[in-house]
Each structure stands twice: as C-alpha cells, then as structure tokens.
Amino acid sequence: MTVSLVLGQALNGFQLGILLFLMAAGLTLVFGIMSFVNLAHGSLYMFGAYFAATIATHSGSFVLAIVLTLVLIFLLGLLLDKGGLSILHRRSHLDQVLATFGLILFSNELVRIIWGNAPIYMDAPDYLSGAVNLFGLNYPAYRFAIIVAGLLIAIGLYVLIERTRVGMLIRAGASNRRMVSALGVNIAWLNRFVFALGAGLAGLAGALVGPIVSVESGMGEPVLILTLVVIVIGGIGSIRGAFFGALVVGLVDTMGRVFLPIWLRETFDPAMATAVGPAVASMLVYLLMAIVLAFKPDGLFPIRARG
Amino acid sequence: MIKTSLFLRGASAAFIVSALMWGNVATAQIKVGFMATLSGPAAALGQDMYDGFMLGLEHAGGQFGGVDVEVIREDDQLKPDLAVQTVDRFIERDEVDVVAGVTFSNVMMAIAKPLADSNTIFMGMNAGPAPLAGEQCAPNFFFVSYQNDQQAEGVGKYATDRGYKNVYLMAPNYQAGKDAVGGFKRYYQGDIAGEVYTRVNQPDYSAEIAQLQAANPDAVYVFYPGGMGINFIKQFRQAGLLGEIPLLSVSSFDGSTLPALKETALGAISGSFWGPDFDNPTNQKFVQAFEEKYGRIPSQYAAQAYDGAALLNKAVEQVGDQYQDKAALMAALRQAEFDSVRGEFAFNKNGFPIHDMYVFEVAVDDKNRVSHRTLQKTLPNHQDAYVGQCPL
Numbered sequence: 001m002t003v004s005l006v007l008g009q010a011l012n013g014f015q016l017g018i019l020l021f022l023m024a025a026g027l028t029l030v031f032g033i034m035s036f037v038n039l040a041h042g043s044l045y046m047f048g049a050y051f052a053a054t055i056a057t058h059s060g061s062f063v064l065a066i067v068l069t070l071v072l073i074f075l076l077g078l079l080l081d082k083g084g085l086s087i088l089h090r091r092s093h094l095d096q097v098l099a100t101f102g103l104i105l106f107s108n109e110l111v112r113i114i115w116g117n118a119p120i121y122m123d124a125p126d127y128l129s130g131a132v133n134l135f136g137l138n139y140p141a142y143r144f145a146i147i148v149a150g151l152l153i154a155i156g157l158y159v160l161i162e163r164t165r166v167g168m169l170i171r172a173g174a175s176n177r178r179m180v181s182a183l184g185v186n187i188a189w190l191n192r193f194v195f196a197l198g199a200g201l202a203g204l205a206g207a208l209v210g211p212i213v214s215v216e217s218g219m220g221e222p223v224l225i226l227t228l229v230v231i232v233i234g235g236i237g238s239i240r241g242a243f244f245g246a247l248v249v250g251l252v253d254t255m256g257r258v259f260l261p262i263w264l265r266e267t268f269d270p271a272m273a274t275a276v277g278p279a280v281a282s283m284l285v286y287l288l289m290a291i292v293l294a295f296k297p298d299g300l301f302p303i304r305a306r307g
Numbered sequence: 308m309i310k311t312s313l314f315l316r317g318a319s320a321a322f323i324v325s326a327l328m329w330g331n332v333a334t335a336q337i338k339v340g341f342m343a344t345l346s347g348p349a350a351a352l353g354q355d356m357y358d359g360f361m362l363g364l365e366h367a368g369g370q371f372g373g374v375d376v377e378v379i380r381e382d383d384q385l386k387p388d389l390a391v392q393t394v395d396r397f398i399e400r401d402e403v404d405v406v407a408g409v410t411f412s413n414v415m416m417a418i419a420k421p422l423a424d425s426n427t428i429f430m431g432m433n434a435g436p437a438p439l440a441g442e443q444c445a446p447n448f449f450f451v452s453y454q455n456d457q458q459a460e461g462v463g464k465y466a467t468d469r470g471y472k473n474v475y476l477m478a479p480n481y482q483a484g485k486d487a488v489g490g491f492k493r494y495y496q497g498d499i500a501g502e503v504y505t506r507v508n509q510p511d512y513s514a515e516i517a518q519l520q521a522a523n524p525d526a527v528y529v530f531y532p533g534g535m536g537i538n539f540i541k542q543f544r545q546a547g548l549l550g551e552i553p554l555l556s557v558s559s560f561d562g563s564t565l566p567a568l569k570e571t572a573l574g575a576i577s578g579s580f581w582g583p584d585f586d587n588p589t590n591q592k593f594v595q596a597f598e599e600k601y602g603r604i605p606s607q608y609a610a611q612a613y614d615g616a617a618l619l620n621k622a623v624e625q626v627g628d629q630y631q632d633k634a635a636l637m638a639a640l641r642q643a644e645f646d647s648v649r650g651e652f653a654f655n656k657n658g659f660p661i662h663d664m665y666v667f668e669v670a671v672d673d674k675n676r677v678s679h680r681t682l683q684k685t686l687p688n689h690q691d692a693y694v695g696q697c698p699l
Contacts, residue, residue, distance in 0.1 A: 005521050012513035026604050077310070117351035119537055119567035124545065140545040143513065212545070213510045214537030214567065218348045222508055257505075258514045274502065278480045282506045 004137045009258050010251065012272035017250025018150030021206035023223060024230040024242035025157060026198020032237020033173040034191045036085075037093050039100040041227065042220025044199045048073050048206025049215045050115060053122035056210075062125040066207050073203025077196035089191065091182045091231075104221070111217045132283035146208050153204070154243055161239055170194060174237045174303055226253070229285055233292045235299025244301060249285055256284040300307065336375045337623065337630065340397030343391065343408040343433075346443035347383035347531055352608050353382070353410050356432050358601055359609030360407065361449055363616025366596065371616075372623030374630060383410075387417030398425045404631070405430055407615055410608075412436040412455060412483060419443060426435055428637060430619065432612045435659060437486065441696035444657040447633075449640050451613040453580055454659045454691035455483065458557040459530070461491030461664030461685040462578035466495045466526060466555060468685070473500040474555075475524035475647070477515065479535060480504035487530035487557055493692060500524035508535060512542050520546065521662045526553040527682065536564050540572050541625045550574055560680075562606020569677050572669045580660075581610045581649040582667045582679045589617075590648040604678050610648050621645035661690045 027041045047070050056065035088096050123129070124142040133136040161167035169190055174178045181187040206220075213219065226249060234245025261277030268276075292300060342362060343353035346513070357380065370376055379401055383390040386596035390409075397403045403404070406422060407430040409415045415434035422429050423445035431450035440454045466474055474497060478484030484504060492499075500522045503515055519527060527548075531539045536559035543549055553576060559567065560575045562583070583594050583604055593613050597605040605613075622639035629635045643654050653661045664686040 002521065005517060008517045009514055012511075012517065015513070016511055112346070112350065117354050118563060119351075119534055121567045121569050121571075123541070123569075123571055129545065131545075138514075139548075140542075140548060142545055209510075212538070212541055214534035214541075214564075216348055216534045216537075217350075218569075219510070219534070222510055254511075254514045258518055261503075274504075278504045278506065 005258075007135065007137055008139065011137075011139055011253055012143070013251035013254035014247065015147050015150075015250070016254055017247035018147055018154075019205050019246075020230050020250055021154060021243050021246035022104040022150060022186055022208075022244050023227040024234065026201040027227055028231040028234065028239065028242045029170065029174075029194050030073055030143070030198045031231065033170060033177065033194050034089055035093075035177075036089050036195075037100065038195075039097060039197075039224065040086075040107065041198070041202050042224030043104050044073055044077070044202040045206040045209075045223055046107065046111060046217070046220040047076065048203030049122070049210045049213075049219060050111060050120065050206075051183035051203065052207030052210050053120050054115075057120075061098050062128075065239045066204070066236055067150055068174045069207040070200050071203045073206075074200035076203070077199025078192060080199070081192045085195070086188070086191070107220075108217045117186070117217075119214045122210040122215050124211035142211060146212075149208065153201070154287055166190075166193070169189075173247060210270045219298075226285065229289050231299075231301055232289055238299070238301045238303045241299050241301030241303075248288070248300075250284045252288055253285050257281045260284070310389050315498075315611050322521065324637075336377055337371050337405065337619075338401060339376060339378045339619075340381065340394070340401060340403035340404040340406045341378050341408045342381045342383050342393050342397070342406065344385045344410040344414070345380075346384055349385060349410065352533075352606075354407055355563065355606045355608040356410065356612040359597070359605060359612035360432070360616050361595055361604070361610075362593070362600060363613040363620070366592070366613075367616060367620035372625070372627070372630065374623055383414050385411055385414065387414050389419060389568045390414045394421055398422075400428055404636075405619065406618075408432055408612070409434050415439065419445075419448075426633065426634065428640070430615045431658075433608055435691075437693050440657050440659050440687045440691050441693035442698070444697035444699055446658075446699060447637060447664065448658040449618070449654065450659045451615045452660075453662070454693065455486050456490030456493070456693075457664060457689060458578045458580065460494045461580075461689065461690070462528065462555050462576070462666060462687040463491040463494030463556055464664070465576070465666045465683070466491070466528065466577065467497065469526075469553075471495075471525040471553070472475065472497045473504075473523075473525045474498075475500040475522055475527045476502045476529075477519070477521050477527065478504055478530040479507045479509070481507050483532075484530055488528075490692075491528055491557075494686070505669075510538050512539050516542055516546050516548070519552075520548065524552065526555055528555040529559055530557055531559045533564065535561055536665075537567055540568060540575060541676050544571055555666075562604060563608065565669065565673055565677055565679075566603065568669075570671075573671070573677065574668045576666055577669070577679070578664060578666050578683070579607055579661050579679075580664055581607055582665060582681045584672065584679065584681055585648065585650065587646075588650070589646040590650075604676065614645070614647050614649070614652075617647070618643060618645045655690050655694050656699050657691075657694045658685045659691050659694070661688055663687050664689045 052065040052069040128142045132141045230245040230249050236240025260281045264273035264277045343356045345353040382392045405428045410433050412434040426447050429448045433452050435454040460580050476488050556577045560572045623630045625639040626635045630653040666682045672678040
C-alpha cells in the first residue's frame with residue numbers, strides 16, 4: 001500500500017462524491033421543499049447522458065453538449081412539472097412513489113425506442129483524455145475536470161441558496177412551506193423552479209458521466225439508490241447535508257472497495273477474504289446509513305425547524 | 308343475368324376463400340418458438356439473435372428443408388419465471404416443433420428441466436451453462452453456440468502462448484464471472500497477479516483500476532459483458548493503461564458493445580469461436596447480407612443464431628417428409644452436416660459443439676469501421692470441460 005494509491009483512491013472517492021452531490025442536491029431540495037418523492041430523478045440523469053452523447057456526436061463540441069444538456073433538462077423539468085407531476089404534490093408519498101416508479105419504466109423503454117437497444121457512444125474530448133500530474137500521481141484529466149466542475153457548481157449553489165432572494169425563499173420553503181405561502185410567495189412557481197433546477201443538475205451529472213460510463217437504458221437506477229442513501233445520511237432537504245453526505249458516501253464506497261479486501265487478506269485466511277471481501281465492501285455504504293439512522297435519525301446535517 | 312353472375316361470383320369467391328382455408332390447414336408447417344431477452348439493458352443481444360435467426364431463415368428460402376416455417380417470437384425479459392411460463396406455452400398450447408434462442412444462463416437453467424422432460428427439440432443459440440454440458444445433459448438439446456467456459460479457455464491458452472507470467476483477473480461477482488475466470492485458469496499456466504470480483508453492474512472501476520496499476524501485471528483478463536465492459540474499458544483507457552498493459556477479455560468488447568465504444572476499444576483482445584472477418588464463403592455471405600439488411604456489423608450472437616437456422620434447414624432437408632418424427636430429426640441435427648459460419652463444426656455427445664477457438668483484436672477493418680480482426684487460432688477442435696460428466 002503506497003501513498004499514491006491512497007491519494008488516488010481518495011481522489012476517486014471525491015470524484016464519485018461530487019457526482020452524487022449533483023444528483024442529491026436536486027433530489028433533496030425537491031423532497032425537502034415540495035415533500036415530493038421523485039424516483040424518476042435517475043431517469044433525468046439518464047436523459048442527460050443521452051442528450052449529451054447525441055449533441056456531442058452531432059456537433060463535435062463537448063462544451064456545447066454539456067451546457068445545452070443542462071438547459072434542455074432544466075426545460076424538461078419545467079415541462080414535466082407543468083404537464084402533470086405537480087398534481088402529485090398533493091398526493092400521498094406512496095402515490096408519488098408508484099407514479100414516479102412508473103416513469104422510470106416508461107423512460108427506460110422510451111430511450112430504447114428512440115436510441116435503440118445498444119448503448120451509445122460518448123468519449124471525453126481530446127484535451128481531457130490524458131492524465132494530469134498531481135504530486136507525482138498520474139490522475140485521469142477527465143475525472144479531475146469533473147471534480148473541478150462539481151466544486152464550482154457546489155459554490156454556485158451555495159451562493160444561490162444563501163445569498164439570493166430565490167435562495168432565501170427556497171430555504172424558507174424547506175423550513176415551513178405553509179408559512180411561506182401565507183406570506184404571499186407563489187409556492188407553485190417556487191416548486192416548479194426548484195424541480196427544474198434539480199432536474200437540470202441531474203441532467204448535468206448524467207452529461208458529465210457520459211464519457212466515463214456506458215450510456216444505456218437503465219443507467220440511472222444504481223445511481224439513484226446511492227443518491228437516496230446520500231440524502232438520508234446528509235439529512236433530507238439540506239444542501240449542505242447533500243454535499244457532505246455525498247462526499248462521505250463516495251469516499252466510503254471507493255476506499256472500502258479497495259482497502260477492505262486488502263485488510264481482510266492480511267487479517268484472515270486469503271481464500272475467505274476473497275469470498276467475503278467484495279460482499280462486505282458493497283454493503284459498507286448501507287451499513288453506514290444504518291448507523292447514521294440509529295444515532296442521528298434526521299441525518300448528519302438536518303435542517304432546523306421543519307414545519 | 309346480372310343477378311346470376313353476381314351469385315356465381317359470390318359463390319366462387321366463397322369457394323376460393325374456403326379452399327384457401329383448407330389449404331392452410333393442410334399445408335405442412337414447422338413451428339419454432341423463439342425466446343430471447345428482447346427488452347431491458349441486454350435487449351441488444353436478443354435482438355441480434357433474432358435478426359441472425361431470421362436472416363438464416365431468409366437464406367433458406369423462408370423454409371426449412373422446403374417446409375414452411377412459423378416463428379413465434381417471445382421476450383423472456385431476463386426473468387426465469389416468465390421464461391418457464393413461455394416455454395410451457397410453447398409446448399402445451401402452441402405445440403411447437405422446436406424451441407430456439409435463450410440469451411442468458413440463468414434463464415436457460417430455469418427452463419432446462421421442463422424442456423428436457425417434454426423432449427421438445429431445443430436449439431440453444433447463446434447460453435451454454437456448465438451443468439447442461441455435464442450431469443444434466445439431454446438428448447433433445449443442441450447448442451449451436453458454445454459452452455460458457457470455452458471462450459475463456461481459448462484466452463487462457465493465448466495468455467500462456469504469449470508467455471505472460473503475471474495476469475490480473477477481474478469479473479463481476481456472480482456465477483458467470485467466476486466461470487469465466489475458472490475457464491481462463493484452466494489453460495493459463497502463469498501466476499495470478501490479482502483476482503478481483505466487483506459488484507454486478509458497478510458503474511465505476513476507478514478504485515479497482517488503481518489497484519491493478521499498482522500490481523503492475525503483464526496482462527489483464529476481464530469478463531465484463533454489456534454496459535460493464537463499456538464502463539471498464541473507458542476508465543481503463545482514461546487511466547492511460549490501454550496499450551500499456553495488454554487487455555484480454557471474453558464477451559466484453561464484442562459486436563454488442565463495439566458500436567458504443569468505437570476507437571475507445573482499439574487494441575483490446577477477445578476470445579471467441581467466430582469473427583466477422585472469417586473468409587469462408589458461408590460467413591462472407593452471412594456478414595454481407597446482415598450488413599445490407601440491418602446496417603450494422605453482425606455480432607457473435609447473430610452468427611450463432613444464423614447457424615441455428617442453417618442447421619435446422621439442413622436437418623429437415625435430410626429427413627424430408629419424416630420431419631415430424633422427433634427421433635429422426637434429432638439424429639439429423641446431431642450429424643450437423645451444415646455449413647457453419649465458423650468453419651468446422653461437430654456436436655459432442657452432450658449436444659455442445661467441438662470447434663476451433665480464436666482470439667481477436669479490436670481493430671479498424673477495411674471499410675474503416677471498428678471491428679474484430681482475427682489474430683490466431685488458440686485451441687483447435689476444442690471440446691468443453693464437462694462432457695466427461697454427461698451420462699449420454
């Protein structure tokens with residue numbers, strides 16, 4: 001075990017965390033402010049990847065693909081909310097889960113009808129396809145770019161939420177939506193903006209991840225599950241919780257996958273370690289969630305005074 | 308006059324219609340129940356199988372041995388319970404003569420028992436799990452594809468031939484992954500630099516790739532079918548390892564994933580019994596017709612299914628009018644006197660093929676597309692490792 005291996009893994013975990021943050025930020029806002037459980041958040045991520053791959057292939061410009069995808073998925077979010085999802089806000093959580101689960105199935109099939117059965121092609125632009133040298137460690141440039149982009153977006157979100165009027169309303173909505181509504185704020189408009197913002201961020205996450213993973217039908221679900229873990233750990237409705245929760249989950253998942261089997265091999269019989277290691281490593285995140293739920297049921301960074 | 312002629316016309320029309328209906332009943336027909344995974348993330352494999360099979364049928368003149376064919380197409384949705392129901396329906400209600408297809412081994416294992424009991428002829432066109440080649444082999448099963456371990460064994464032999472001393476092994480943590488690693492080890496004689504089993508459908512391999520890099524192996528061998536293979540090789544390349552460390556594989560960078568990978572996968576090595584560049588006349592006809600009809604390079608899955616249709620055509624031709632005599636048709640199938648796209652082909656006693664194994668490199672073909680180029684033959688006339696356990 002070398003320093004560069006640990007550093008490399010820490011960066012990998014950090015990068016996974018950043019992506020999870022982009023997903024979790026939207027989901028936690030929608031859940032916290034609108035009390036709307038949107039399981040189809042993973043489908044927006046998938047659409048983001050498909051849009052970006054298609055735009056990148058046809059235009060040849062990677063930056064255009066990312067920016068345009070963000071805008072398009074934001075608009076798609078507005079459209080979805082206007083076109084029916086807003087009806088669900090008033091319904092019970094079970095109805096929301098059922099309806100948005102149906103949307104997952106619908107989206108996966110729709111993608112197959114439009115783009116075909118096979119995964120589609122997307123690659124990093126040439127200027128990001130190499131490696132960058134960080135303290136003697138060769139790290140893939142594209143992953144480094146994801147970290148930088150994600151941090152910039154996190155700062156942008158922080159400014160939006162903490163320093164602007166819209167952000168103030170969003171925070172107020174998360175604390176007590178009834179009161180905000182009573183004070184004369186158009187809560188339907190606020191909801192729609194928050195939903196579309198969350199959708200746009202999920203689409204952006206999908207677009208960024210396109211060059212790393214297979215762009216295929218159903219790619220959103222594994223990420224959605226981790227995202228749900230993130231918002232449970234971080235505290236529902238809290239952007240700060242989503243950020244730190246995502247980093248914790250990213251780091252625990254990545255570091256656990258690497259170092260747990262190594263540690264098991266050194267401590268126990270190698271044959272047993274090989275058999276048990278991967279299984280335990282993939283459980284780690286969920287164990288963490290169980291522990292957090294046991295000791296801090298509202299998550300690590302709960303929002304104050306929920307109404 | 309007018310009235311009579313109208314009556315006559317009507318009567319003759321009715322007569323013709325009823326004659327046609329009679330004709331339909333009397334016409335000899337072979338029913339094929341085709342079942343594969345045609346929806347969900349793995350639908351591309353099932354679709355290639357179906358397209359290959361239908362092209363084979365088309366090349367046989369829309370008939371098998373001069374007998375009309377009806378193909379009933381069903382999607383198993385990769386659900387073993389649904390597959391069992393579908394096969395029951397094929398056998399009981401549709402009374403099919405042949406069940407064909409099956410993409411995944413878990414589905415195959417679920418339907419093996421009812422199929423074997425019914426004694427319905429089964430033409431396996433992809434999945435070839437070990438138990439069905441060994442203890443649970445059945446006389447009515449014909450696998451025109453390959454036994455699951457065979458391709459991995461070919462790559463193991465290749466690694467030995469190339470003199471690799473230290474190979475790093477990676478696969479998803481489920482049965483097929485362990486089989487693929489087991490098959491490789493059977494013919495690989497060097498040391499194992501590491502053996503890592505990852506989560507099924509894991510999207511991110513950065514952690515494992517960093518470990519792999521630290522182990523500094525002579526070569527890496529992976530089994531990552533479908534999207535997992537795409538995830539892995541993109542990340543392997545971004546880590547700057549593709550081209551540095553030889554990447555050996557089975558069922559990972561094949562016809563189903565290359566369209567999504569394109570030049571990203573250049574240089575990857577994979578093991579199979581068939582490649583689109585085989586220059587035997589049967590294969591050239593198949594590849595050219597497939598590309599014209601479907602606008603893509605056929606994958607191994609399409610090639611296997613094409614062979615399945617060709618074999619059925621030949622066997623029915625051999626038995627002639629006796630095609631409804633199961634024993635006679637099975638005997639004819641067993642002889643396998645058809646022209647396979649892979650060249651030499653014979654059935655072992657367990658109904659699995661004895662055929663040559665090859666390795667291929669992902670390379671640009673003469674039409675400037677990313678495809679497979681044959682590197683070398685690894686195991687000639689290769690039979691599977693389980694045939695000894697088959698009581699037939």
